[in-house]
Amino acid sequence: MSEFISNLATHVWTPVLFLLILGGLFFLFYSGFIQYKYFGHAIRILRGKYNNPNDPGQINAYEALSTALASTVGMGNIAGVAAAISIGGPGALFWMWVTAFVGMSTNFFTSTLSVMYRGSDSEGVIQGGPMYVIREAMSRSWYPLAVVFCLCAMVGCLPIFQANQLTQAIIDIGFSGTDLSKSVFFFGSFEINTLKFVIGVILMIISAVVIVGGIQRIGSWAGKMVPLMIVVYFFSVLAILVLHAGEIPAMLAMVIRDAFAAEHYRGEPALGGLVGGLIVAGVRRASFSNEAGIGTAPMALGASKSSEPIREGLVSMMSPAIDTLVVCTLTALAILVTGVWQTSDTNGVSLTATAFESSLGTTGKLLLLVSAFFFAITSLFSYSYYGNKAISFLAGVKAGRYYDYFYLSTIIIGATASMRDVMNVIDIAYAIMAFPTMLSGFVLAPRVMKEARSYFTRMKGNL
Numbered sequence: 001m002s003e004f005i006s007n008l009a010t011h012v013w014t015p016v017l018f019l020l021i022l023g024g025l026f027f028l029f030y031s032g033f034i035q036y037k038y039f040g041h042a043i044r045i046l047r048g049k050y051n052n053p054n055d056p057g058q059i060n061a062y063e064a065l066s067t068a069l070a071s072t073v074g075m076g077n078i079a080g081v082a083a084a085i086s087i088g089g090p091g092a093l094f095w096m097w098v099t100a101f102v103g104m105s106t107n108f109f110t111s112t113l114s115v116m117y118r119g120s121d122s123e124g125v126i127q128g129g130p131m132y133v134i135r136e137a138m139s140r141s142w143y144p145l146a147v148v149f150c151l152c153a154m155v156g157c158l159p160i161f162q163a164n165q166l167t168q169a170i171i172d173i174g175f176s177g178t179d180l181s182k183s184v185f186f187f188g189s190f191e192i193n194t195l196k197f198v199i200g201v202i203l204m205i206i207s208a209v210v211i212v213g214g215i216q217r218i219g220s221w222a223g224k225m226v227p228l229m230i231v232v233y234f235f236s237v238l239a240i241l242v243l244h245a246g247e248i249p250a251m252l253a254m255v256i257r258d259a260f261a262a263e264h265y266r267g268e269p270a271l272g273g274l275v276g277g278l279i280v281a282g283v284r285r286a287s288f289s290n291e292a293g294i295g296t297a298p299m300a301l302g303a304s305k306s307s308e309p310i311r312e313g314l315v316s317m318m319s320p321a322i323d324t325l326v327v328c329t330l331t332a333l334a335i336l337v338t339g340v341w342q343t344s345d346t347n348g349v350s351l352t353a354t355a356f357e358s359s360l361g362t363t364g365k366l367l368l369l370v371s372a373f374f375f376a377i378t379s380l381f382s383y384s385y386y387g388n389k390a391i392s393f394l395a396g397v398k399a400g401r402y403y404d405y406f407y408l409s410t411i412i413i414g415a416t417a418s419m420r421d422v423m424n425v426i427d428i429a430y431a432i433m434a435f436p437t438m439l440s441g442f443v444l445a446p447r448v449m450k451e452a453r454s455y456f457t458r459m460k461g462n463l
Contacts, residue, residue, distance in 0.1 A: 006424050008424075008428060012427075012428050012431045012432065013280055013283075013284050013427065013431050014280065016431040016434050016435075017279065017280055017283045017284075019293070019434055019435070019438050020099065020102075020103070020106070020283060020292070020293045020434060020438070021098065021099065021102060021283065023106065023293065023438045023441070023442065024099075024101075024102025024103055024105055024106045024292070024293065025102055026442070026445075027102070027105040027106050027108070027109050027441065027445065028102055028105040030445055030449070031105060031108070031109075031449065031452070034452060034456070036104070036105075038314060038456070039314075039318075041314060041459075042314035042315055042317065042318055043318075045311045045314060045315055046315055046318070077233075077323065077327045077328050077331055077375065078165070078169075078331060078349050078352050078368070078371070078372055078375060079161075079165040079349040079352065080328075081093075081096075081328050081331040081332050081335070081352075082331070082335060082349065082350075082351040082352045084096065084281055084282060084284075084332075085332060085335055085336070085341050085351075086341065086351060087281050088277075088278045088281040088282060089258055089263065089278075089341070090251065090254045090255045090258045090259075090332075090336055090341075091255060091257075091258030091259035091260070091261070091263075091278050091282070092259075092278060092281050092282040093255045093259075093282070093328075093329065093332045093336075094255050094256055094258075094259030094282065095259060095278065095279050095281075095282025095283055096282045096283075096324055096328055096332075097324065097325065097329070098282075098283075099282065099283050099292070099320075099324070100292065100320040100321065100323070100324030100325050100328075101320075101325070102292075103292025103293060103320040103324075104292070104317040104318075104320050104321055105317065106292045106293045106438070106441065107292050107293075107297055107298075107313070107316040107317045107319060107320060108313040108314065108316060108317040108448075109313065109441045109445060109448050110130065110293070110295065110297070110298045110316075110437055110438075110440075110441050111297055111298045111301040111302075111312050111313045111315075111316030111317075112309045112310055112312065112313030112316075112448050112451065112452075113133045113137070113298070113309070113440065113441065113444055113447075113448060114128035114129055114130070114132070114133060114298035114299070114301055114302035114309075114312070115128055115301065115302055115304065115306055115308075115309035115312045115313075116133075116137075116309040116447065116448070116451060117132060117133045117136040117137040117444075118132055118136070118302055119132040119135055119136045121392050121393065121396075121397050122392065122396035122397045122398075123397045125397075127302060127303070127389060127392075127393075128298060128299065128301065128302015128303060129295065129298050129299035129302050129389060129390075129393075130146070130149050130295040130298055130299075130433075130436050130437045130440055131146035131147075131149050131150050131390070131393045131436070132146075132302065132393070133298075133440050133444070134146040134149075134436060134440050137440075137444055137447075138440065138443065138444075142440070145435070145436035145439065145440070146393070146436060147394065148432065148435070148436060149295060149390070149433055149436040149437065150390035150391065150393050150394050151390075151394075152429040152430075152432040152433045153295070153296075153386055153387060153389075153390035153429075153433055154387050154390050154391055154403070155425070155426075155429040156294075156426055156429030156430045156432075156433055157296065157383040157384075157386040157387040157390070158383070158387065158407065158410045158414070158426070159207070159379070159380045159383050159384070159407065159410060159411050159414055160410055160411075160413060160414030160417060160425070160426065161414065161426050162375075162376040162379040162380055162383070162414070163200060163203055163376070163380070163410075163411045163412075163413075163414030163415045164414045164415060164417060165349045165372070165376065166199075166203065166349075166372055166373065166375075166376035166377075166415075167196050167199045167200060167203075167414075167415040167416075168349050168350060169349045169350075169353060169368065169369055169372040169373075170199055170369065170373075171195060171196070171199075172349070172350050172353050172365075173353060173365045173366065173368065173369045174369070175195060180194070180195050181193075181195050183195060185197075192416050193416060196415050196416045197412065197415065197416055199415055200411055200412035200413075200414070200415030200416060201412060203376075203377075203380065203411050203415065204408050204409070204411040204412055206377065207377070207380045207381065207384070207408060207411060208408050210381050211380075211381060211384045211404055211407070211408065230322075230327065232367065232370055232371050232374070233327065233330070233371040233375070234326075234327075234330065236356070236360070236364070236367040236368065236371060237330040237331065237333070237334045238330075239359070239360060240334045240337070240338065240355070240356065240359040240360065240364070241330075241333060241334065241337065243359050244337035244338060244359065247336075247337040248333065248337060251333060251336040251337055254336070255332075255336075259278070259282075260275060261275075284427060291319075291430075292319070292320045293434050293437055293438055294430050294433050294434050294437060295433050295434070295436065295437035296386050296433075297316050297319050298316070298437070299385070299386050299389055300382070300385070300386075301313075301315065301316045308455060309451055309455075310451055310452050310455040310456075311455075313448070313452075331352060334352070334355045334356070334359075335351060335352060335355045338354075338355045338358045338359055339358075340354045340355045340358055349372060352368060353365055353368050356368040380411065383407075384404060384407045384408075387403055387407055388400040388401075388403050388404060388407075391403045
């Protein structure tokens with residue numbers, strides 16, 4: 001079964017790879033790079049210069065971006081990057097960079113549309129996201145795409161990967177080699193690790209306290225925790241890079257060289273060869289991490305208090321830059337300069353923990369545990385919002401409340417499941433989510449550019 005899921009994930013991701021990269025390039029050139037010219041303006045929006053409490057929406061731009069980052073800057077940055085390097089070697093990072101750069105343009109278009117074409121849920125609350133864009137701006141013949149997006153979002157946004165990797169980090173760092181870490185019990189014919197089960201229950205309780213409060217509480221918590229977690233992680237990795245400063249130029253050169261040589265690729269060939277397999281590995285991990293083109297960021301930005309859709313598009317394009325170009329790059333460099341990617345058989349968060357410990361000793365492992373805790377917990381908060389919105393769109397807001405309980409229960413499943421199966425199931429759902437998001441973006445791209453030209457003309461004196 002595991003082999004079947006793995007093969008299915010690879011086959012599904014092959015067309016999605018072209019969709020995300022070529023689609024992102026389309027948005028990039030179609031826009032004439034216009035969004036990149038106003039990066040400074042995006043920062044001013046984020047700082048609250050244009051906030052208006054009377055605008056429609058539920059949270060401000062900073063809280064919306066924090067919610068998006070809470071899901072993107074998560075265990076994918078610690079464990080997903082390590083998995084990419086374990087399979088693809090240094091060259092995987094290069095293709096993650098490419099995915100992030102074009103993904104910035106994709107997010108600009110898809111998040112702008114999410115505010116342009118917001119709709120109301122069953123209780124009359126304004127909502128945004130690809131499913132609402134399809135329903136409000138496109139003909140009925142496109143509506144099945146909105147249904148497909150929501151069904152896959154309900155699976156792809158489950159917290160199983162975050163719970164799995166945070167649990168593994170806690171065991172590796174705090175309980176490695178102890179009898180407690182080896183204790184098991186049986187549920188029917190299933191063998192379950194006792195410590196993983198206990199950690200899963202604790203994570204579920206912590207998450208429940210925030211999740212039941214809805215998007216306002218999620219946005220508030222994310223706004224407080226996201227800056228803290230990025231700062232702690234940034235300075236931890238910076239310490240490692242300072243200790244190995246002499247290795248950085250050689251590693252960066254290897255990243256670029258290996259991207260086209262695939263000398264360290266350990267996976268299956270794709271797109272006709274090893275380089276193709278490497279590209280698939282890099283794009284899959286980057287897309288899982290920064291989610292550009294998948295459709296989750298538009299759901300978060302669609303909740304922003306705003307009457308100017310272009311502003312939310314500009315804010316949204318910062319998400320892939322922060323997530324992949326900054327945080328993922330830091331993780332990758334820490335793994336590469338310490339050499340653990342060649343000397344360790346570990347994978348995922350365990351490989352990153354090995355890199356931290358090799359340079360900073362026990363302190364490094366503890367810093368990584370703190371970072372992993374914040375990364376995973378904030379992801380657990382925000383992903384619940386996405387799944388809730390998806391089922392609320394299909395079956396009404398009351399159904400969304402029941403989804404929260406289901407979501408919380410899967411934290412325990414994720415904590416005790418196999419990492420390989422967890423990652424592949426999420427990958428499949430994420431891949432399918434990209435089709436409705438990107439296709440609606442292509443069809444409605446002219447309307448985004450019309451809105452952009454209007455906005456920048458009106459704001460000319462304030463940019």
